[in-house]
Amino acid sequence: MSTGAVTITHITKTYGDAKECITALDDVSFGVEPGELFGLIGADGAGKTTLFHILTTLLLADKGTATVDGYDVVTDYQAIRNTVGYMPGRFSLYQDLTVEENLTFFATLFGTTVKQNYDLIKDIYEQIEPFKTRRAGKLSGGMKQKLALCCALIHKPTVLFLDEPTTGVDVVSRREFWEMLKRLKQQGITILVSTPYMDEATLCERIALIQTGKLLSIDTPQAIIDAYPGQLFALKADSIPRLLADVRQFDSVRNAYAFGEYLHLVFKQDIPQNVDLLRAYLHQKGHTNLEIKPVTPTIEDRFIDLMANPT
C-alpha cells in the first residue's frame, strides 16, 4: 500500500486513434500528502479533468499507475469509489430534485444518511438550507456549487476531488468557497482542486502547473514565484498595443505580454544598462508618457515564463 493520499506515477492518457491522437496526459508523476490542499493549475484542455477521471476511476490510463488513499485506481476501484468525494466541473446535481432531495439521494447512494455526517457539511449546508425545497435547477451558480460540495462530502470522503469548482461563480462566492475548503482541510480531508484562475493558486499549499498534458512545475506557490528567472519589469505608455509590438522587436527582450493596464517584460540577460537602452529605443520609436519599473512576479508570470520556456 502506498502512503501518500494520492500517488501518480508516469501516467499517460491519449484520446482518439493513430490518425488523430490527442495526448491529454504525458508521463505525469507527482504525489499529494494526506491532509494537503493541493491545486492543479492549467488552462482549458491542459488535462486536469482527464487526471481527475483517472483518479476517481472513471477512466483508465494508457500507461502508468496511480493510487488514492493507498488503493490502486485499477485493481481497487471499488474501494476508491467508496472513499473519495468528487465534484465534477459541470454540475453533478439532479436539476429536477430539490436541494434536500439531492443531498438525501447522494447520501443513500453511499449507504449513509444526511444526519450521520451532518457535522461535516453543517457550515456549508446552513447557507443553502433556506432554499431546501427549491429545485437544484433554480439555484444560483454559487448555491449550486455549495450544494454540489455538500453532495460530494456527505459520505465523509478521505480525499476530495474538486474539478474547477469556482468556474462561472461570482467573486464573493469564490472567496467564500475557498474559506470553506480551508475549514474542510482542518478536518483532515485531503483536497485536490483544479482551477484555471491563477489567483486561486496562491490559496493552495502546493500546486502543480500543467500545460497540454505536461507538468511544468510543482511546489509551494511561493517557491514557484521565487524560481522566476530574472528581473521582471512593468511598463506602459500612451499606446499599449504599439508599445507591445515595439518591445517585442527589441533584441534583448526575452518575453513581453499584456498584464492588466501594463505590459510585463523580462530581458534575456539582466544587465544594468537594460532599462536605459530600452527607454532610449522606445523614445526613438515615438512613445509618450513612458513608465518602466521593476515588479515582483506573480504565479501567472511564472506560468507564462514556463509555458514559453519549458525546462
Ligand SMILES: Nc1ncnc2c1ncn2[C@@H]1O[C@H](COP(=O)(O)OP(=O)(O)OP(=O)(O)O)[C@@H](O)[C@H]1O
Ligand atoms: N473524450 C475525449 N475525446 C477526445 N479528446 C478528449 C476527450 N476528453 C478530453 N479530450 C482532450 O484532451 C485534452 C485534455 O482535456 P481535459 O478535459 O482533461 O482538460 P482540462 O484541463 O480539464 O480542460 P477543460 O477545463 O477544458 O475540461 C484536451 O485537448 C481535450 O480536447
